[in-house]
Amino acid sequence: MRRARSERSKLPAESENPYRRMHRAIYYLVVTCLFVQVIEGSLIVPFVLVYFGFPQLSLVEICDEMYKIVYVDDSRKCEYPAPLFRYEPEPWLAPSREELFGPVTPPAPGFDMPGFREVIERRQAREARTVPDPS
Amino acid sequence: MSTSLTYDEMLERSAGIQKRADVYILVGGGLIGTTVFGLLGLPFFLYGLWQIKRAEDEGLPIRPFLMTFVGALVLVDGFLNTLGTMIDVFANHSLIIRVFEMGWGLFVDGGYAWQFNSIWYGGTSVPGEKAWEIANVFVLFPMRVVAAWGFLQMKRWGYQWMIISSWMGVYAWVGYCFNMTTYWEVRFSDIAWPVYGWWIYNIWYITPFIVLPYLYTINREMFTDD
Numbered sequence: 001m002r003r004a005r006s007e008r009s010k011l012p013a014e015s016e017n018p019y020r021r022m023h024r025a026i027y028y029l030v031v032t033c034l035f036v037q038v039i040e041g042s043l044i045v046p047f048v049l050v051y052f053g054f055p056q057l058s059l060v061e062i063c064d065e066m067y068k069i070v071y072v073d074d075s076r077k078c079e080y081p082a083p084l085f086r087y088e089p090e091p092w093l094a095p096s097r098e099e100l101f102g103p104v105t106p107p108a109p110g111f112d113m114p115g116f117r118e119v120i121e122r123r124q125a126r127e128a129r130t131v132p133d134p135s
Numbered sequence: 136m137s138t139s140l141t142y143d144e145m146l147e148r149s150a151g152i153q154k155r156a157d158v159y160i161l162v163g164g165g166l167i168g169t170t171v172f173g174l175l176g177l178p179f180f181l182y183g184l185w186q187i188k189r190a191e192d193e194g195l196p197i198r199p200f201l202m203t204f205v206g207a208l209v210l211v212d213g214f215l216n217t218l219g220t221m222i223d224v225f226a227n228h229s230l231i232i233r234v235f236e237m238g239w240g241l242f243v244d245g246g247y248a249w250q251f252n253s254i255w256y257g258g259t260s261v262p263g264e265k266a267w268e269i270a271n272v273f274v275l276f277p278m279r280v281v282a283a284w285g286f287l288q289m290k291r292w293g294y295q296w297m298i299i300s301s302w303m304g305v306y307a308w309v310g311y312c313f314n315m316t317t318y319w320e321v322r323f324s325d326i327a328w329p330v331y332g333w334w335i336y337n338i339w340y341i342t343p344f345i346v347l348p349y350l351y352t353i354n355r356e357m358f359t360d361d
Binding site: 019026027029031032040042045049063066067081089090106 | 168173174177211215229231234237241251260339342346349352
């Protein structure tokens with residue numbers, strides 16, 4: 001096979017892959033991306049755990065500390081095990097932190113929506129209100 | 136060693152090795168994609184690649200290396216994004232997932248830490264993120280996993296769906312980045328490695344942009360019609 005490969009490279013240039021150089025570049029990019037994805041995919045969870053104190057702290061303790069960090073609230077707890085079926089949604093368990101973080105769900109806009117072609121009346125009424133003084 | 140085999144035997148042997156190696160790559164890629172079982176998947180994945188390398192050293196006629204890597208890359212990319220996002224959609228109250236998501240969020244993307252589990256659907260609360268998750272989890276990334284598998288099997292539909300899903304991937308990149316940047320105050324303030332950290336972590340997932348030039352410059356006749 002080694003011999004076959006060296007024979008192939010002696011073929012005239014036009015029978016070779018015209019995109020050889022680009023494919024070479026793609027090869028390096030693909031291998032790099034694949035390498036990093038595989039490393040990231042397999043090591044990110046252990047890294048998060050070790051960063052936040054595993055194994056000295058248990059998973060539940062880490063989770064608890066994380067809630068305190070994320071909600072900037074020392075009284076916040078990590079509920080564990082989270083019940084599968086009683087379902088009180090988690091947001092109901094603790095007072096909202098909207099005053100600190102802003103609303104999680106945006107407010108209703110409170111539009112005064114006109115009916116079909118009602119805009120014409122509104123416009124006329126507005127113009128009647130703003131007629132300039134004829135004097 | 137291979138000189139003692141007839142041509143047909145050699146083809147059969149290489150197809151068998153290829154198939155087995157692909158299964159290892161699939162299983163390994165899937166486990167890596169869960170992130171939580173990532174370390175378990177790594178040996179499977181590397182063993183699959185190693186088998187293909189060994190077959191090539193033996194002189195067996197196998198798929199070009201670049202094609203294997205392109206397929207494996209899209210497979211792992213698809214799995215990581217499908218499962219990584221699915222855990223936020225479906226498993227946002229599991230202990231390990233809460234720790235992982237909030238921890239990851241505190242590193243590079245505050246959107247996964249800010250008011251986590253504060254909306255009825257759980258998981259990330261940052262505006263727009265859930266919509267992208269749903270679209271990617273139910274449409275794009277599973278499609279990409281299947282396309283990569285078909286591509287590795289050298290099926291014509293696998294090749295075609297690689298192209299289609301790569302363009303969809305371009306679309307998703309553009310849309311996702313603009314949504315994310317619109318809400319940058321929530322996502323990139325007061326975290327460990329804002330913006331540059333996100334890019335260093337995520338730039339490796341730009342697979343569509345790398346793979347498309349390749350897909351358009353290979354001979355599609357290599358892929359079987361069935």
